[in-house]
Amino acid sequence: MGAARDVSLEVNGRAVVLRLDPDAPLLMVLRNDLELNGPKYGCGLGECGACTVLLDGRAVRSCVLPLSRAEGRRVVTLEGLGTVEAPHPVQAAFIAEQGAQCGYCLNGMIMTTVALLARRPDPSEAEIRDALAHNLCRCGTHLEILASVRRAVAERAA
Numbered sequence: 001m002g003a004a005r006d007v008s009l010e011v012n013g014r015a016v017v018l019r020l021d022p023d024a025p026l027l028m029v030l031r032n033d034l035e036l037n038g039p040k041y042g043c044g045l046g047e048c049g050a051c052t053v054l055l056d057g058r059a060v061r062s063c064v065l066p067l068s069r070a071e072g073r074r075v076v077t078l079e080g081l082g083t084v085e086a087p088h089p090v091q092a093a094f095i096a097e098q099g100a101q102c103g104y105c106l107n108g109m110i111m112t113t114v115a116l117l118a119r120r121p122d123p124s125e126a127e128i129r130d131a132l133a134h135n136l137c138r139c140g141t142h143l144e145i146l147a148s149v150r151r152a153v154a155e156r157a158a
Helices: 027-031 089-096 104-121 125-132 142-157
Strands: 005-011 016-022 053-057 058-061 073-076
Touching: 016 027, 053 104, 058 104, 089 104, 089 142, 104 125, 104 142, 125 142
Parallel strands: 005 073
Antiparallel strands: 005 016, 053 058, 053 073
């Protein structure tokens, strides 16, 4: 690891300056330094999707992304999408369709869906499945997750 230095970025609409090692994984910074618990530590290898955040609107795996790669950019975590009182439409769709069981994969599923709908407002079933294919769910709520995404698409179109 390198020496600490000031790193500036925007997190959930707020300008942040952190004096940290720029090689630190973004996930650890978000969870430990900024106390954001939406992104989860899953595999630590960028394979499971539990740590997914939006970086300038693209879904990225924060466990393998060094803080320096987020410098000067916009990071959005699950907490930055909506609130309990006013959830983001994708969050609302997941709630309505009961798209979570244990909830561990939920962060990655929701963040990946938000990024998908930003670039493809009306994705096909194959595009939805392809986008979510690398987000692992161990509880078996795949059908509810797919229904949640379809609901978000339908409500967006309405």
